[in-house]
Amino acid sequence: MRGVTADHSCPCHSGVPYAQCCQPYHDGLPAPTALALMRSRYSAYAKHNIDYIMNTTHPRTRDPSSRQSAKAWAVQSQWLGLTVLATHAGATDDTEGIVEFVARFASGGQVKEHHERSSFCRHENRWHYLQAEPAEKASPLRQALKPGRNTTCPCGSGKKYKRCHGAQKRSQAPSRIHFGATQPRGLTSKAKLSAQISPKVPMHR
Numbered sequence: 001m002r003g004v005t006a007d008h009s010c011p012c013h014s015g016v017p018y019a020q021c022c023q024p025y026h027d028g029l030p031a032p033t034a035l036a037l038m039r040s041r042y043s044a045y046a047k048h049n050i051d052y053i054m055n056t057t058h059p060r061t062r063d064p065s066s067r068q069s070a071k072a073w074a075v076q077s078q079w080l081g082l083t084v085l086a087t088h089a090g091a092t093d094d095t096e097g098i099v100e101f102v103a104r105f106a107s108g109g110q111v112k113e114h115h116e117r118s119s120f121c122r123h124e125n126r127w128h129y130l131q132a133e134p135a136e137k138a139s140p141l142r143q144a145l146k147p148g149r150n151t152t153c154p155c156g157s158g159k160k161y162k163r164c165h166g167a168q169k170r171s172q173a174p175s176r177i178h179f180g181a182t183q184p185r186g187l188t189s190k191a192k193l194s195a196q197i198s199p200k201v202p203m204h205r
Helices: 034-046 050-055 064-076 166-175
Strands: 078-089 096-107 110-123 126-134 194-197
Touching: 034 050, 034 064, 034 078, 034 096, 034 110, 034 126, 050 064
Parallel strands: 110 194
Antiparallel strands: 078 096, 096 110, 110 126
């Protein structure tokens, strides 16, 4: 995954080329929304870009000692997909936001799910990851509403939803898994991989 080029689909599985999705944020452009930052941080894990992970963590919660563990997780995993479950605030005119998501990855011969609710806030006019909480213990969020096909994508790209993250819905529909259960669904023995929920370690460290 690390060698993906700008012409290939973005590692965040948006269905949009990397150059038009997360690459501009990796190259220094501020992510316009909390959701855009979350997706770009997932892509950074897939591309082993640990500098981006550290730099987009709020100074108040940034722990330099976590760099090695974040790098090990990124390098030792095959990143399989990202599903956004819900969002709260985090728009271009907000100062705080929450994103709940499930990341799928393979590690050690197992397919795993990482279910997290991440809090984000603005610091020096840029969105930063602040902290995570166990999703199963948090108060319910309103499910993210699907924008109309011709409305602006909520990720802040300025593109129409149908040509940005709306493409993810169409391209991944056959293989999507229903998340939130105590065990992952949709995996078969043919994959020859046992599935389990990932350890409760924040993805956005």
